[in-house]
Each structure stands twice: as structure tokens, then as C-alpha cells.
Amino acid sequence: MKRLSSALVALVALEHLYFLVLEMFLWTTPRGLAAFGMTQAQADATAVLAANQGLYNGFLAAGLLWSLVASPAELRPRLQGFFLGCVVVAGVYGGLTAKPAILLLQALPAGLALLTVLLTRRRG
DSSP states (O other), rough: OHHHHHHHHHHHHHHHHHHHHHEEEEEEEHHHHHHHOOOOOHHHHHHHHHHHOOOOOHHHHHHHHHHOOOGGGGHHHHHHHEEEEEHHHHHHHHHHHTOOOHHHIIIIIHHHHHHHHHHHHHOO
């Protein structure tokens, strides 16, 4: 269960690194336009906001990656719980206010990872 938990945490971290790239560097490209269903004018007008949002996603990814290697090892589940909890809250908020798909793309994977972290912590 511990390996599954670590793999899911890593997956959520990689997902947020992708969000960073998408929001900071690809926002005004055809890939960014398609991902967020925007026109070029909308993307151009919101590029600075998107870059800021991408930076926050990068911080979440960094925290999740840190939680996989932090020392002492007993600290890892607490860090994972904190950062995954942040992702779940952000995903639920985004799903309710911006785009329902965010619930599936962001909140659900983080919620599953959080569940495995809690179950692993309870067992061991």
C-alpha cells in the first residue's frame, strides 16, 4: 500500500507540473486554447493571471515531491496529507466555480492519493 500511495502522490505532483507548463508557457498556444476552451483574445487578456496560477501549481508540485523524500521519513505522511488536502480543496473550488471537469482531473486523483496516505498511515 505504501508504494501505491507514493506512486499516487508522484502522479498528482506530475499532474501539477503539467498544469504549471500549460498555464505559464502554453496558455496562449493552440494547446492552451483547446485545454481551456478560450479564444486567442481571452488567452491574451488573461495570460498574466494564468502564469500566476501556474506558479501556484508549481508550488503544490514541489511540496508533493518534497513529501516523497523528506527527512525524517515520519514527516512524509503529514506533508503528503497537507499538500494533497490543498489540491483537493483547490480542485473542488475550481470544479464548482470554473469548470466541473476540474473535479475529475484534479480533486479526484488527489483525493484518492490522500485516501491511500491516510490508510497507509493508519496501518503502519
